[in-house]
Amino acid sequence: MSGLDAVFSGVQSALAPAGSAAAGIATLTWIMFAGAAIIFLIVMACVAFALFAPQERRAFLSDHRMVIGGGIIFPFVVLTALLVYGLVLTRDLVRAPGTEPLEIHVTGEQFWWRVHYPAATAETPPLVTANEIHVPVGRPVRFLLTSADVIHSFWIPSLAGKLDMIPGHTNRLLLEAERPGIYRGQCAEFCGSAHALMAFDVVAHTPEAFEAWMRGQREDARQPVTTLRAQGRDLFLESGCGACHTVRGTSAAGTLGPDLTHVGSRRTIGAGLFPTNRGTLAGWIASTQHLKPASKMPSFGVFTGEQLRALAAYLDGLK
Template sequence: MRRDARTFLLVALALFAAGCEGVQSALAPEGVHAERSAFLFWAMTIGGTLIFAALIVLTGFALLAPRRSRQWMTQESLLIGAGVVFPVVTLSVLLTYGFIVTGRPVSGDGEPRPIEIAVDGRRWWWSVTYRDEDNRPVVSANELRIPAGRPVAIKLTSPDVIHSFWIPKLAGKLDMIPGRVNLLTLNARRVGVMRGQCAEYCGGAHALMAFNVVVMAPEAFEAWLRRERASALEPADALAQQGKALFFATGCNACHSIRGAAAASELGPDLTHVGGRTSIGAATLGVDKANFARWIRDNQHIKPGNLMPAYGIFTPGQLDALASYLAGLH
């Protein structure tokens, strides 16, 4: 029994520790908002634990101590102070502190103007629009890239249903509401890759509606944005060229955009530089040729309920060609 109890305790501690790390842990903050939320969480958790422990001690004392030793616990002043005044004061202080901490703006007067990025929550993917130095839109999908150490203003909306934008390591949740633009300011401390997701049920494929956040050095971000605004390169080999022809012949351009390739639909994710992203299918699969082929053929098994039909019409050779074309779109 003692060994079983020890094993259970070790497993519980290991699971608790594992939940404090990872690419999607709010307890391992990498941004200003997330640091404030994490501090508030720990302050309330530790404070609540201490109060709970004190109540257990007092309850044990009331039950087990001699009657004469516990008579002081029946005083009216103690009941009013501990039962009314203490909870009201403590909760009021915590509520006020929470409003101050979470409501304080991230960027101050001396900091540069925030970079603006528009994110639209779709069923069940993300459209991301940057602006270059000439204020021209640069459209991407299912991935957010931001510079480290710079405030970034994320404009959130949705054209269909309510979604909720959440990057646990950077900030709290904020809803994406059709007809309304909500603003969330991020400020990442250091470079790295973390994960975000839709945090409000939005329909069939909600559980697989995620995205990667790539935090880059400011110079690297500017260089990436210059490359990102360019049109897609022409296929370099015969197999990829065959894949490009199939892309248009089978109607893929009816849903997807590829800048410079006469595909301009906004029904599905922009694919201009899809081969250079960290994932496809809204963080469902990694980016490589094999996963492109899997997604085209079996996407309804990989991400049930998404709005792209499974394409079983391609022969293995055609699928290989189409996957080669998409994987080469850097």
């Protein structure tokens, strides 16, 4: 893959739109880029003419009509046209869709993402997960965005523009994925020393696959089926991990950190930092502050190698 191909494609490229909102923004980007390039060429042509044309032919450049036309009227017309087009595009981005959108609440925290899906019925609680957002293809999704601490910025380049997440305030972002795929998101507002390590994945499913994923995620955590995983579960509960994390179906009900009920089914840990497997889970538990400084989770160097293997096996089994 060439350098340009890498820029114009991939899971985190604003120039590879996979949704109507991102497509409109990409079109505006190309129009502004083309306009800027044309204006640059015109200006450079005028500079070259002023430097190299015969003296008698350069006189019109200092004529007041040239100054007014090229220095006032031309930029006024061009910038006004771009402003009007941008405002029309912005209106389309927030216009109410014909289909009832799926609402997903996302809270930015230092330095991860808490994700709430609405309750399926009045009797079921909302689904809470972290650092990975699943959406159905072809259905509008309205994100309700806020922050628990400082200002963050929610950005999925291939699906929509960025929007700030402000403590005590809820912003709304509407988007629709046009095709299944995995799209990377990122915090786009400096929010602390681990800001660059605060990413997430958006997984777009067919409607049927999305419903199947939702049903699976609403279930309680699986019970361990091996001795090693059972040891890991017991160690998880006895060591006080449940003070910060929830694992539904167990006594762990903490809300300070991410919900781990189905952590083994997520593509990454640490907010997009490492792929989810036993090795990365064990390394994360033992050396959190080394791998992601400023994370609120301390490093647990007290566990032995065997204990780390048991914990990692248990968490990896929470599919």
